[in-house]
Amino acid sequence: MTSKAHTLLLFGATGDLSQRMLLPSLCALHTDELIAEDLRIVGTARSPMTDLEFRNFARDALEKYMPAERRGHMADFLGRLSYQQLDVTSPEGYEELAAKVDAGEDLAIFLSTAPSLFKPTIEGLQKAGLAGEGARISLEKPLGSDLASSCAINDAVAAAFPERRIFRIDHYLGKETVQNLLALRFANLLFEPLWRSQYIDHVQITVAETVGLESRVDFYDDAGALRDMVQNHMLxxxxxxxxxxxxxxxxxxxxxxxxxxxxxxxxxxxxESVTGQYRGGASSGAIVPGYDEELGRDSNTETFVALKAHVDNWRWRGVPFYLRTGKRLHKRVTEILVQFRQVPHSIFPDARMKANQLLIGIQPEENISMTLMAKVPGLEEEGMTLRSVPLDIAMPDAFTGKHKRIAYERLLLDLINGDQTLFVRRDEVEAQWRWVDAIRATWAKEGVTPKTYNAGSWGPSAAIALAERDGVSWHE
Structure with missing residues (x-):
């Protein structure tokens, strides 16, 4: 799509995601003059509210979750907002919503509701004339719990919206450093000739969290680490x-x-897989309970997964991709490590050679670091002393004066502008689910159950063995 939306309709406008991410992101886009002056933002949820009450609700959320220095135009932003109460399961309310929105305008719809409500919501939108040619819809994950349920959701959406007007969100794709992967690879001649099995030994992708269940108890115990993190973000x-x-x-x-x-x-x-579940321990300087204690019952849900994956094509044949994710791990970090091969022949017989590494930090710090072998300064009677040294690019330092943006700022702007590049297509989602479903089927067949690990560690020892039997150490 190329046309810009004139109205943005937010379902679940009073929910946690709206307060923490959506409203602050939209206010930031308004402050930076990245959205048109005439863009209207209409919130809807089950709670009864007037326009004024919703604006006051939004003000409280912005003051709580948005940095003060980015709230310079908050009053003007609040003037964009209006509200319409709606029970999405009740067909009657959609006519009033359509009158509030103006069905004739180009419309961007953001669904931040439970997946079980997608179907009645879309049917209501369609009957009210809000799914026409000028409308596009964005879906917040989770999009199913397996391939079959994902297909059911996608079928329900496709009944009203063609693929070119469906925007499936994976918020990781809105992160600056994730987008920088594309720039790093395809805007620099330096890397692309080396980006293949002849020069790369392996790749590691780590998404580690220090938190436990928090407010996601029921969802997480149904999903687990494989479906929550591997199926979308890590793939x-x-x-x-x-x-x-x-x-x-x-x-x-x-x-x-x-x-x-x-x-x-x-x-x-x-x-080629390891699953784990955390027990009590020390995390971020505090004593924390185990998963079963937080849950209040026994469970076989995995809170940690490590996988050894392979991409069977010419470029990557024989290069393992090690994936690792979990809760209550040693530190919060999301990073990609590209481990290059050793030089084919060293002319420095006494040097302890280390192969080059490219480390792409995504969170909490956004940076790119490359390790190179260099001579240690000084005079020596013979030979040279070498040491591995990093070349660091800290993104905030490289681009001074730029604000650190919420991932949803990019995604909401692209939704409004009709750009699908950073959104996930249906065939992507289904390919991800096929692979993950096969892993779960293997676990069921082989009777794989989670191994325990202490909170504050890097997961079960079997995850270390998964890599070390190939001569690989996890980057920590």
């Missing part, structure tokens, strides 16, 4: 690392190449 990161160069920076060109990677993933054997 999107893997696809961006491994994809072939697209013909252009066009939504379908980029997503075509990601789908090829996801379809080339080799099935994972039981020996």
């Amino acid at each position: 999107q990161l893997l696809a961006l690392v491994a994809m072939e160069p697209p013909g252009s920076f066009d939504a379908d060109a980029v997503r075509d190449e990601k789908v090829k990677v996801l379809r080339a993933l080799r099935p994972v054997s039981a020996e």
Whole structure:
């Protein structure tokens, strides 16, 4: 789509995501004059509110979750907001919503509701004339719990909206450093000739959290680490690392190449996976309970997953991708490590050679670091002393004066502008689910159950063994 929306309709406008992410992101876009002056923002939820009450609600959220220095135009932003109460399961309310929105305008719809409400919501929108040619819809995850349920959700959406008007969100794709993967690979001649099995030994992708269940008890125990983190975020990161160069920076060109990677993933054997569940321990300087204690019952849900994945194509044949994610781990970090091979022959016989590494930090710090071998300064009678040294690019330092943006700022702006490049296409989602479903089927067949690990550690010892039996150490 190329037309810009004149109205943004937020479902779940009083929810946690709206307060923490959506309203602050929209206010920031308003402050930076990145959205049109005449863009209207209409919130809807079950709570009864007037326009004024919703604006006051939004003001409280902005004051709580948005940095003060970015709230300079908050009053003007609040003037954009209006509200319409709606029970999405009741067909009657959609006519009043349509009158509030103006069905004739170009409309961007953001669904931040439970997936079980997608179908009645879309049916209501369609009957009220809010799913026409000028409308586009954005879906917040989770999009199903397996391939079958994901297909059911996608079928329900496709009944009213064609693929070119569906924007599926993975908020990781809105992060600056994730987008920088594309720039790093395809705007620099330095890396692309080396980005293949002849020069890369392996790749590590880590998404580590220090938190436990928090407010996601019921969802997480149904999902687990594999479906919560690997199926969407980590496979999107893997696809961006491994994809072939697209013909252009066009939504379908980029997503075509990601789908090829996801379809080339080799099935994972039981020996190539480790699952874990945390027990009580020390995390972030505090004593914390185990998963079963937080949950209040016994459970076989995994809070940690480590996988050894392979992309079976010419570029990556024989290069393992090690994936690791979990809760209550040693520190909060999301990063990608590209480990290059050793030089084929060293002319420095006494030097302890270390292969080059490219480390891409995504959170909490956004940076890119490359390690190189260099001579240690000083005079020596013979030979040279070498040491591995980092070349660091801290993104905030490289681009002074730029605000650190919430990922949703990018995604909401692209939704309003009709750019699907950073959104996930249906065939991507289904390829991800096929691979993950196969892993879960293997676990069920082989009777794989989570191994315990202490909160504050890096997961079960079996995860260390998964990498070390290949001569690889996790980057910590």
